[in-house]
Amino acid sequence: MAIITSVDVVDVRFPTSLTADGSDAMNKDVDYSAAYVILRTDDPALSGYGFTFTIGRGNDICALAADRRAQPLLGRDTDELLDDLGTTYRFLKSDSQLRWLGPEKGVEHLAMAAVMNAVWDMAARRAGKPLWRLLADMTPTQLVKVADLQYLSDAITRDEALAMLTELEPTRAARIAELEQTGYPCYTTSAGWLGYSDDKLRRLCQEAVDAGYRHIKLKVGADLEEDIRRLRIAREVIGDDAHLMIDANQVWDVPQAIEWVGALAEFKPLWIEEPTSPDDILGHAAIRRAVAPIGVASGEHGMNRVLFKQMFQAEALDFCQLDSARLASINEILAVYLLAKKFDVPVCPHAGGVGLCELVQHLSIFDYVAVSGSLENRVTEFVDHLHEHFVDPCIVEDGAYRLPAQPGYSAEMFESSLAEFSYPDGTYWAQRIAERT
Amino acid sequence: MAIITSVDVVDVRFPTSLTADGSDAMNKDVDYSAAYVILRTDDPALSGYGFTFTIGRGNDICALAADRRAQPLLGRDTDELLDDLGTTYRFLKSDSQLRWLGPEKGVEHLAMAAVMNAVWDMAARRAGKPLWRLLADMTPTQLVKVADLQYLSDAITRDEALAMLTELEPTRAARIAELEQTGYPCYTTSAGWLGYSDDKLRRLCQEAVDAGYRHIKLKVGADLEEDIRRLRIAREVIGDDAHLMIDANQVWDVPQAIEWVGALAEFKPLWIEEPTSPDDILGHAAIRRAVAPIGVASGEHGMNRVLFKQMFQAEALDFCQLDSARLASINEILAVYLLAKKFDVPVCPHAGGVGLCELVQHLSIFDYVAVSGSLENRVTEFVDHLHEHFVDPCIVEDGAYRLPAQPGYSAEMFESSLAEFSYPDGTYWAQRIAERT
Numbered sequence: 087m088a089i090i091t092s093v094d095v096v097d098v099r100f101p102t103s104l105t106a107d108g109s110d111a112m113n114k115d116v117d118y119s120a121a122y123v124i125l126r127t128d129d130p131a132l133s134g135y136g137f138t139f140t141i142g143r144g145n146d147i148c149a150l151a152a153d154r155r156a157q158p159l160l161g162r163d164t165d166e167l168l169d170d171l172g173t174t175y176r177f178l179k180s181d182s183q184l185r186w187l188g189p190e191k192g193v194e195h196l197a198m199a200a201v202m203n204a205v206w207d208m209a210a211r212r213a214g215k216p217l218w219r220l221l222a223d224m225t226p227t228q229l230v231k232v233a234d235l236q237y238l239s240d241a242i243t244r245d246e247a248l249a250m251l252t253e254l255e256p257t258r259a260a261r262i263a264e265l266e267q268t269g270y271p272c273y274t275t276s277a278g279w280l281g282y283s284d285d286k287l288r289r290l291c292q293e294a295v296d297a298g299y300r301h302i303k304l305k306v307g308a309d310l311e312e313d314i315r316r317l318r319i320a321r322e323v324i325g326d327d328a329h330l331m332i333d334a335n336q337v338w339d340v341p342q343a344i345e346w347v348g349a350l351a352e353f354k355p356l357w358i359e360e361p362t363s364p365d366d367i368l369g370h371a372a373i374r375r376a377v378a379p380i381g382v383a384s385g386e387h388g389m390n391r392v393l394f395k396q397m398f399q400a401e402a403l404d405f406c407q408l409d410s411a412r413l414a415s416i417n418e419i420l421a422v423y424l425l426a427k428k429f430d431v432p433v434c435p436h437a438g439g440v441g442l443c444e445l446v447q448h449l450s451i452f453d454y455v456a457v458s459g460s461l462e463n464r465v466t467e468f469v470d471h472l473h474e475h476f477v478d479p480c481i482v483e484d485g486a487y488r489l490p491a492q493p494g495y496s497a498e499m500f501e502s503s504l505a506e507f508s509y510p511d512g513t514y515w516a517q518r519i520a521e522r523t
Numbered sequence: 524m525a526i527i528t529s530v531d532v533v534d535v536r537f538p539t540s541l542t543a544d545g546s547d548a549m550n551k552d553v554d555y556s557a558a559y560v561i562l563r564t565d566d567p568a569l570s571g572y573g574f575t576f577t578i579g580r581g582n583d584i585c586a587l588a589a590d591r592r593a594q595p596l597l598g599r600d601t602d603e604l605l606d607d608l609g610t611t612y613r614f615l616k617s618d619s620q621l622r623w624l625g626p627e628k629g630v631e632h633l634a635m636a637a638v639m640n641a642v643w644d645m646a647a648r649r650a651g652k653p654l655w656r657l658l659a660d661m662t663p664t665q666l667v668k669v670a671d672l673q674y675l676s677d678a679i680t681r682d683e684a685l686a687m688l689t690e691l692e693p694t695r696a697a698r699i700a701e702l703e704q705t706g707y708p709c710y711t712t713s714a715g716w717l718g719y720s721d722d723k724l725r726r727l728c729q730e731a732v733d734a735g736y737r738h739i740k741l742k743v744g745a746d747l748e749e750d751i752r753r754l755r756i757a758r759e760v761i762g763d764d765a766h767l768m769i770d771a772n773q774v775w776d777v778p779q780a781i782e783w784v785g786a787l788a789e790f791k792p793l794w795i796e797e798p799t800s801p802d803d804i805l806g807h808a809a810i811r812r813a814v815a816p817i818g819v820a821s822g823e824h825g826m827n828r829v830l831f832k833q834m835f836q837a838e839a840l841d842f843c844q845l846d847s848a849r850l851a852s853i854n855e856i857l858a859v860y861l862l863a864k865k866f867d868v869p870v871c872p873h874a875g876g877v878g879l880c881e882l883v884q885h886l887s888i889f890d891y892v893a894v895s896g897s898l899e900n901r902v903t904e905f906v907d908h909l910h911e912h913f914v915d916p917c918i919v920e921d922g923a924y925r926l927p928a929q930p931g932y933s934a935e936m937f938e939s940s941l942a943e944f945s946y947p948d949g950t951y952w953a954q955r956i957a958e959r960t
Contacts, residue, residue, distance in 0.1 A: 112619060112622075113619045113620075115619070116619075116620070117620070140624060141619070141620050142620040143621055144588070144591070144621045144623070144624045144631065147584060147587055147630065147631075148624065150583075150587060151581070151630070154580070181580065183554070183577070183578050183579035183580040183581060184580055186577055187577060187581045187584070187629060187633065188628075188629050189773070189800075189801070189824060190802075191625075191629045192624060192625050192628045192629010193629050193631060194629060194630060195629065196624065236776070237776055237800040237803060237806070238776070239776040240778055240809065336626070339673070339674055339676040339677065340674075340676070340677035341676055362674060363626075363674040363829045364626070365628070365826070365827065365830060367805075367833060369829075369833075389628060392802040392806075393802060395803075396802075396804060396806075399805050400805065
């Protein structure tokens with residue numbers, strides 16, 4: 087047995103705003119950041135690493151919240167915590183004073199994600215398995231026990247969840263074998279940021295096609311004429327067979343979204359992503375009815391499982407883009423996957439930023455192996471930024487994620503990266519700040 | 524003209540958990556707290572005071588977020604800021620990096636509420652008017668300009684809002700004269716906390732009736748047999764004519780809420796408050812259909828205007844209980860009042876805690892004077908706790924709020940209260956902590 091002896095939370099920020107990586111109609115300057123949690127034990131061989139993702143300012147607020155949320159873990163026996171991750175999750179979640187600050191949304195929920203991501207990473211490391219494998223080796227009963235089904239029983243019961251998981255259990259191994267050959271299909275957003283020139287857009291689209299991608303995503307919503315010009319360029323490069331997706335990052339009201347997407351219909355987008363407020367379930371449903379056959383995708387700002395439950399009940403989504411650092415780790419993410427299976431909506435997780443690709447590969451693989459059992463209409467985001475900071479970076483070949491092999495949730499960053507990019511005292515930021523003053 | 528010269532944020536916590544004040548089925552230990560913002564200028568006569576409300580732990584996180592959110596106000600000309608409060612609000616809201624942490628929910632939104640509450644307090648002080656009067660003296664055009672209508676145009680247009688306000692403008696003075704006679708009707712929750720004994724419950728119900736209250740609210744949801752016993756006691760004391768409300772504080776799933784409320788129907792509650800997750804718009808609508816004629820009330824955890832828009836669109840609420848410290852101050856609260864008027868749902872603001880009664884009296888008075896023009900089915904919460912800490916405490920007589928007369932939003936606390944209850948260094952907490960260690 088090992089005892090948790092320390093919680094360290096690091097505010098890590100990468101200066102991505104300098105290159106316009108990640109620029110879109112809502113977010114003009116973006117410094118990809120992580121509130122990064124390190125759980126250490128008295129066993130030097132057993133630690134846990136996790137984070138939530140932000141885009142710069144406020145990352146310190148998430149770091150403070152994560153540090154507070156993790157304190158009850160200090161001095162606890164890791165076997166006790168990791169043998170029953172449902173109870174551990176509910177134990178951390180049970181602070182009613184902190185609950186008031188959400189409930190289950192915003193900074194406190196991002197902090198819960200960071201802490202539980204580190205706990206799940208530790209659980210996978212203790213088992214000597216990558217997280218997707220740890221999950222794929224759990225029985226349906228064990229999975230349902232860790233899933234947070236509170237407030238969901240009007241949409242899915244414990245017995246329904248158990249039956250869905252049990253039905254796929256005998257064929258898990260065959261799907262693992264298949265993915266070991268093919269990998270899990272992904273798409274790229276690297277080509278489509280608003281800050282890029284037409285030439286850079288054209289070149290990046292061509293590179294994406296050459297790299298084997300069949301799906302390309304472009305940011306839209308700042309200027310209609312510009313959107314039409316950029317979509318035309320993209321279609322010229324990728325042709326009519328490849329899929330083109332568009333992402334408005336919440337800039338429109340509902341009527342405006344319907345009008346603007348209609349004006350882009352000629353380019354046959356597979357989906358419009360985040361057309362309006364991520365909280366607007368009924369608005370997404372109205373947009374979906376109006377823009378069909380163009381699909382509606384949302385979820386990177388989906389605050390919790392109760393929002394996704396309603397998105398499914400209202401038939402508001404064609405694609406569910408849950409976020410691995412915004413939902414409260416596997417306990418809540420699993421509940422959303424179970425709902426998505428019940429309502430037959432494909433989950434295409436949001437990724438990019440820093441470290442999200444490392445996390446979501448585990449989720450998508452597990453979903454195919456144990457929950458949905460399907461690859462139909464499923465493609466997971468991949469953005470080729472900042473992977474060099476991770477000890478176990480995701481590997482993408484021919485437009486597909488290779489299966490992670492190292493133990494854990496692939497969340498660990500290099501000490502050297504933390505030393506350089508921790509804010510404000512890391513070597514990079516200390517120099518930037520010194521230059522400014 | 525005056526320049527904003529300092530932002531001070533104080534973490535103030537009152538040890539209410541010692542007396543079981545505020546205990547309910549979700550929140551067993553509650554220390555009513557405020558992240559309290561003080562904006563000072565180079566004019567000693569002009570300051571602004573505002574806060575958001577929490578129940579203890581995490582109040583420091585809100586205080587940090589409020590301090591960060593308010594920084595852009597430093598050095599700004601108060602005339603410029605206060606002459607155009609719509610632009611000031613959008614200026615503070617426009618930080619896209621902080622937006623990522625919500626958007627518009629959780630800690631960051633509570634912080635925005637605290638800061639903008641202080642800005643509105645300063646605006647009313649500058650005008651030498653109580654806030655309700657400052658608002659009642661604004662033209663329909665001015666009011667629509669400050670209201671945050673983003674993401675609402677599918678439910679209410681700017682022109683509809685303008686027309687509603689214009690229709691009531693000629694009769695505002697008559698309603699002010701009426702309220703100066705009658706005050707604004709309120710109800711009490713002081714009687715109904717779960718932590719109280721049956722004798723204390725009986726005594727407090729009798730005292731409430733004797734004090735002129737026609738509405739009494741009890742907490743339910745922990746134990747059905749106990750709820751039945753306590754509701755029977757309350758009905759015995761208050762009789763059949765007075766209104767009894769029940770509040771479950773989010774403890775139920777949707778099917779359980781329908782069953783439990785059905786078992787309490789014999790006591791004819793006016794409303795069931797927070798029967799399930801505050802995010803569950805469709806769940807509230809399902810419960811409302813099932814428990815009618817018992818009404819459904821919710822909103823104290825209503826995170827933003829987009830949630831309330833959908834609550835109205837889905838016909839999920841009989842009573843809207845918006846919170847003055849959770850919504851982003853007048854700019855967003857006004858938008859919710861306009862939606863409520865459009866959808867004909869009475870607004871009965873949440874209050875209690877610390878300082879919320881001081882704020883909501885201004886909102887209810889303004890609503891009657893300028894937005895709804897109606898008192899039908901409207902009653903504002905009042906809890907008789909902690910008013911002694913406020914420089915301009917609310918005054919309730921014969922079950923009604925008297926009209927505030929002093930300039931501002933009634934949010935200012937005494938320096939002596941801050942010195943005693945600031946956490947952890949105030950004299951009260953320093954001693955408590957010393958005793959513990």
